[in-house]
Amino acid sequence: MTEKVRLQKYLASCGVASRRKAEEYISHGRVKINGQTIISMGEKITPGEDLIQFDGKNVVPPEEFVYVLLNKPAGYVTTLSDPQGRPIVTSLVKDIGHRLFPVGRLDLDTEGALILTNDGSLAQKIQHPSHKTNKTYQALVQGHPGKSKLRQLEEGVVIEEKITAPAKVKVVKHYQKQTLVEITLHEGRKRQVKKMFELIGNPVIQLKRISYGKLHLGKLPTGKHKILNSRDLNKIFL
Structure with a gap:
């Protein structure tokens, strides 16, 4: 007898989205079980017996999991x-032949490393705070933040009444009126890096994510992607 599983877990395992995003889709009424729209989180389904649909399309497990590292353009x-008709990142990986979704997010004007996959379990692992997956960014900021300001970022600053987790910060290069700073953190709060630098008075001019853990973007050209193997995936959690 096939074991029942939670609806959001099934959606994630089928590559619709991460479990967290799948819950959002359910709450918005975009998922049906046997023709009935579901908006609650407690529903369980029997894979292979119940008909699951997302936006009117049948949801079935993928034949294989695919993992892609994209150098996202601004x-x-x-x-x-996107209801506004802006270009979406999945349009850059159409040649893969699988329906992929981005793991986490990067702002519209932020560039750099973005993982796309159809493996909801891996996406959940990368994003869940308990795994503390490090993500490193290069931020070009206005002015020249001194050691005391950078130490504030390392120790944590208060954003929306909650202090940020400790971060690693180092200056990469000084320019006449700007500074290139590298910052590593494991949190994924919305616009976190930009808000952190705004707080110390050095707003971000340009932001690029360069790595997940030890998985580096390297020389991958902007707008291009590469397939990740098991060795690459292990680097994410180092």
Whole structure:
């Protein structure tokens, strides 16, 4: 007898989205079980017996999991669709032949490393705070933040009444009126890096994510992607 599983877990395992995002889709009424729209989180289904649909399309487990590292260009949104008609990141990986979704997000004007996959379990692992997956960014900021300001970022600053977790910060290069700073953190709060630098008075001019853990973007050209193997995936959690 097939074991029942939670609806959001099934959606994630089928590559619709991460479990957290799948819950959002359910709450918005975009998922049906046997023709009935579901908006509660407690529903369980029997794979292979119940008909699950997302936005009117049948949801079935993928034949294989695929993992992609994309060097996201500025101007692309990290969603599966956009009501404003802006370009979406999945349009850059159409040649893969699988329906992929982005793991986490990067702002419209932020560039750099973005993982896309159809493996909801891995996406959940990368994003869940308990795994503390490090993500490293290079931020070009206005002015020249001194050691005391950078130490504030390392120790934590208060954003929306909650202190940020400790971060690693180092200056990469000084320019006449700007500074290139590298910052590593494991949190994924919305616009976190930009808000952190705003708080110390050095707003971000340009932001690029360069790695997940020890998985580096390297020389991957902007807008291009590469397939990840098991060795690459292990680097994410180092």
